[in-house]
Amino acid sequence: MSFILYSYPDCASHVVRMALEELGAPYRDEIVDMRAGAQQSPEFLRLNPRGLVPVLADEVSGATISETGAILHFLADWSGRLAPSTADLTARAAFCQRLYFLSNTLHADAQLQYYTARYVGEDLAEAARPAVHARMRAHFTLLDLAIAQRGGPWLLGGDLSMCDFYLGGCARWSLIAPRHAPLEPEAISSLPHLSGLLERLEALPSVVRAFDAEDTPRSAYFRSPVRSLRTAHATD
Ligand SMILES: N[C@@H](CCC(=O)N[C@@H](CS)C(=O)NCC(=O)O)C(=O)O
Missing domain, CATH: 1.20.1050.10 (Glutathione S-transferase Yfyf (Class Pi); Chain A, domain 2)
Incomplete structure (x- = not known):
């Protein structure tokens, strides 16, 4: 399991990056050059039709997820960390x-x-x-x-x-x-x-x-x- 973080410096992907770093999760960056409008490229729109960063992808399964809150929730479920257990x-x-x-x-x-x-x-x-x-x-x-x-x-x-x-x-x-x-x-x-x-x-x-x-x-x-x-x- 290794993630790709579609990111741009100091925007919403930074929140996901902090969480990935805290989890010690394996990931690499794919910079979406927003100054060049890359968030509207056909390749990126296939990942997120709204043309927004961040997107997190799992390199192995190909699963992708966008929306910062959803990604944090997903990572909490994936790792069992940084969120209280459903038992409580x-x-x-x-x-x-x-x-x-x-x-x-x-x-x-x-x-x-x-x-x-x-x-x-x-x-x-x-x-x-x-x-x-x-x-x-x-x-x-x-x-x-x-x-x-x-x-x-x-x-x-x-x-x-x-x-x-x-x-x-x-x-x-x-x-x-x-x-x-x-x-x-x-x-x-x-x-x-x-x-x-x-x-x-x-x-x-x-x-x-x-x-x-x-x-x-x-x-x-x-x-x-x-x-x-x-x-x-x-x-x-
Ligand atoms: N609701 C989205 C918002 C993400 C968002 O607005 N990202 C900005 C960068 S911080 C973006 O991609 N903007 C590109 C644009 O507006 O064209 C989320 O929670 O992830």
């Missing part, structure tokens, strides 16, 4: 609830923040931003509370899970949002439980490896050095 229904229910919230609400709204004009058109994008930002702030506040209620240090409590990688990715995109209005750093730095989680995540060897693999400025990850990351993306 209470914990598993919390895992499913969080993972799907991250996928269908936080990530979806991060997309709205990132690609506002695609949703409402160029003319209305500026006007829509405050409402989108307010939604993101509200989600992060809710997540901060959830971490506190579970006693931390991770979203589900004591154990690192797939959810933490997804949350990390969404927090990052929301703060950097190159070319578009990023959230102010305080939207997250003022939330102690969420900030603490992100700092712990950033320090994991698997996350360090994931950043190194994408040659992303690791020193500018989630929180305080956001400005340098914005600079790094300034030419995007």
